[in-house]
Amino acid sequence: QVQLVQSGAEVKTPGASVTVSCKASGYIFTNNYVFWARQAPGEGLEWMGLINPSGGSTTYAQKFQGRLTLTRDTSLSTVYLELNSLRSEDTAVYFCARVPELGRFDPWGQGTLVTVSS
């Protein structure tokens, strides 16, 4: 079955960077975009960016421009989220999801908690 499995929880200090991985299985990796969103504690969902695993092209939400980098490794069927210059407000659960068609996200990875604290 289609599955996205993310890397484990991270604890970072302010100013540091974090990388979260998302390994896809059960489908042809290069056939579908992968989407990233995050959810701060007790808050709603916020989209961050999108990557096309086929060519590596990316789209970022304006809020994260310059601080967010999405990459992929097709040999590992894995996409990576790197967020720089972390601050306490970046404490959240980060999710990846497959984009089977425009405007829908299915399935989602299990989520990765990133805690930013001094």
Added chain:
Amino acid sequence: QSALTQTASVSGSPGQSITISCTGTSSDVGSYNLVSWYQQYPGKAPKLIIYDVSQRPTGVSNRFSGSKSGNTASLTISGLQAEDEAEYYCCSYAGSRTFVLFGGGTTLTVL
């Protein structure tokens, strides 16, 4: 652009029907039939339950249905069950620049 507007909470008794609304603008909900709905249990990942306004993915109960009128989309859950108690988020495509907007979420309580 601002997030889509959802009622913060809704409740219903087992067997009843409830409707959750999601209000956007003519630039998002009103312009595209690309509204999706997600169900999320505490500490879990969101799950797609409706896409393209009213389509159900395979395996999702037909108790869940979606619709849209103008700038407002709606999710209706009929025959409420205890297992429906969760957070529900709407999402709309908003064009190539903004991409998508999410609603703030609605907490469904089954009494």
